[in-house]
Amino acid sequence: xxxxxxxxxxxxxxxxxxxxxxxxxxxxxxxxxxxxxxxxxxxxxxxxxxxxxxxxxxxxxxxxxxxxxxxxxxxxxxxxxxxxxxxxxxxxxxxxxxxxxxxxxxxxxxxxxxxxxxxxxx
Amino acid sequence: xxxxxxxxxxxxxxxxxxxxxxxxxxxxxxxxxxxxxxxxxxxxxxxxxxxxxxxxxxxxxxxxxxxxxxxxxxxxxxxxxxxxxxxxxxxxxxxxxxxxxxxxxxxxxx
Numbered sequence: 001x002x003x004x005x006x007x008x009x010x011x012x013x014x015x016x017x018x019x020x021x022x023x024x025x026x027x028x029x030x031x032x033x034x035x036x037x038x039x040x041x042x043x044x045x046x047x048x049x050x051x052x053x054x055x056x057x058x059x060x061x062x063x064x065x066x067x068x069x070x071x072x073x074x075x076x077x078x079x080x081x082x083x084x085x086x087x088x089x090x091x092x093x094x095x096x097x098x099x100x101x102x103x104x105x106x107x108x109x110x111x112x113x114x115x116x117x118x119x120x121x122x
Numbered sequence: 123x124x125x126x127x128x129x130x131x132x133x134x135x136x137x138x139x140x141x142x143x144x145x146x147x148x149x150x151x152x153x154x155x156x157x158x159x160x161x162x163x164x165x166x167x168x169x170x171x172x173x174x175x176x177x178x179x180x181x182x183x184x185x186x187x188x189x190x191x192x193x194x195x196x197x198x199x200x201x202x203x204x205x206x207x208x209x210x211x212x213x214x215x216x217x218x219x220x221x222x223x224x225x226x227x228x229x230x231x232x
Contacts, residue, residue, distance in 0.1 A: 035221070037168075044125075044226035045160070045168065045211050050219070059219030062123045100173060107213055107221040108158040108173030115167065 002026040002111040004096045009116030012086055020116055022079040022096030027111075030074035033099035035109055036081045038092035038118075048094070049081065053102040063089075086120045093117050126151065126212055126224035133230040134202045142227045144195040144212035150222055152193035156215035159188055159197045162226075163208045171210075172197060199229070207231045 008020040020036070035050035049070040051058040058070060069082040079096055094116050097109035127145040134140040144151065144159075151157055157175045160168040170179050172188035175195060185200045195214070199206055212224040 045223045047221040047223055057219050105215055106156045107215055110170045110179055112167035
């Protein structure tokens, strides 16, 4: 069974940093692209960042470009999101999501974690 | 990276069909056959319903179907059931390693 378990969220002051992790199991992690998607309270889904299986192709939403960094450790079946210079508008539930493919050129997320909550206070 | 446009709400009676649209531009929906649709029940993680415009993952009923014409993709839910009441989101590849979601549509089964 595919499992994605996010961790690292919490209450943080604006301007500070936080690192999210996603532990994957139940599939061959290194074969698939991965994404971070967030959902602010009462709002819709927003793609944050994604990377292909070899970390050669990496993309970011304009809203986080230059502040967030996505990475993966295929040996440890883990995905990460380093979030710097956090803002109030980054407050959201952050989901880790598995793609159906190795590439991020056909974004289709067929497995999701339960999310980790990030609250940024000013 | 502008969000794709979806109607905020849609509704239908049990047994009926409803179609939800997802409008983008030639830089996203119209430029790639990479539109996916997701269903999200309150308090739950999203679930993939359709990918690559028309494909259904294993386990998704054929009551759910997808299509695309120009810059607009569509999700049709046939034979509406009460459990179909949920939020629905589309997404598309938008070039340069970026992805964009629609604003979401709340489907009510009357």
